[in-house]
Amino acid sequence: MRGLPSILPQWLDETDVNASATTQGHPPALQLTGSTTLLPRMQHAAESYLRLQMFSDTGRIVINGGCGTARGYKALLDGTTDIAMASGAVPADLAAAAATRGLAFRTTIVSRDAILPLVHAANPLDSLTLLQLRNIFTGRIVNWRSLGGPDAAIEVLVGPASGGVSASWRKTLLGDGDTCTPLARVMGMDERLARLVDRPNAITYMAQMALPLRGLKVLRVGGMAAAPAPSAYPLYAPMSLVTLGMPAPAAARFIAHVSAHAAANVLTEGALELRHE
């Protein structure tokens, strides 16, 4: 604790990280890992939390690179992380794995992440109804012509069902009764976005928080964009912070900080983070 108040502002914002930082006598750090989608928001939350500690020393927050929701849950079960960043609901097999140890995942929803249908920038359509989207992803509609587009086969790109965003997309779009078309190509988000840039007849989806690429277009759903009406927009993933068992006091404090931060930002963070350069 020696000299803490005077060195803190320096090592937070000005000084070289390794020059003066010290954890001597500090409480243990908390580590987070998981959802790539939640990663940028948690990085900022961790930094704002650290700034608050100029007056109360509650410990460091360490964010590990996004490795996806499924690996976040695995890290919790392994004991290699304190908090998992997760998109979507807890998968049943992982909940069962926790239960075999007599524990349960404790989930705090910290935001709702809209999932946006995404097409090539040259696609003439700007909006699809929820039913039209559902029919595309189930394979009941296979040609853009029946939607008012060109006479071209629709190429459906989806992520693996184990992914947090993909699971939520399927759940909110298809419900429990429908399944994704077997003709859909299954690939990771980066690959899907890269492919879409080159494929004028393809369609996929993306979490609103994810970083976009050029040459793509977001479709409105039933005439509705995700930005101005986040609570009414129908396609989304609940984003949450998860602990295995009850969170320890330090974890509970950080989760509360994120929740409060999220609530304060709901109105101001509505804008799409798309950059059409």
Place this chain on the structure above:
Amino acid sequence: MNRRHACATLAAGAAALATACMPRAPLISRDAPGASLLISGAGAMQQLATALADAFRRGRRGLAIQVERGGSLPAYIAASRGAIDVAAMTRPLSDAEDRAGVRHHLVARDAVGIVVHPSLPVKDLRRDQVRALLSGEVVNWRALGGPDLAVSVLVLPRGATARQSAESLVLDGDEFAVDARECASAAALAAAVAATPGAIACLDGRDRRGLDRAGAAAFALLAVDGVAPTLASVLSGRYPYTQGFHLLLYGAAQAPDDSSGAFVRYARSAAGQAIVERLGFVAVC
């Protein structure tokens, strides 16, 4: 001898193979009574792993610990085959590597800093610009909105772990410019940057911390993609050249007296994290 042999055959490259085969004291015999611990991994982690092992060994009579240098991937493979107890890795796992039974613990962080002469008006670069400068693709600062000044790339000698870290993190595995000027040590490199107005170099956190006050004041540290290497941005991972140091255990959680699990717990404890900081790394546990 089986484990030693397996480890040697897994080590990448003839040089690593030769090193691993050389008899060293204390040699570990797997048949000998008493616990032993075999740690292998990235060269950049050898100093940290050795310091942690030395402290961990104190008070544990009869525990033999061997720390070897092989590389992150060979260590991962060796751990997965039971040839070593702990793999020390300087990178996160891929999806395929993060299998059931793998426990990858982050124990420290560092930041590779991009250092320039303090008079240079450029204070922030994008990653592709840093790469273009260090690889020799951009030879004048004017191309990046700076003054009409030749770019002078300074590097540590080939084989220095800090140089290898920079090549993997900053240059994505490529090499520094062919005409880069070699400096024998971090202190010599810092002095050369201070004496060369067009200089640019990579200096990791340990090396920056090792410099005296005058040495540290003689260069400027750039922000990358708008993010400066502060404690906040390195803990959050937002600084692009943040490096993580991990200890990996392979296999189901073992008995409480298992020395590899105890070693990782020690590395993550307050005592272990104090060693992390003493060596100039950033504590993360």
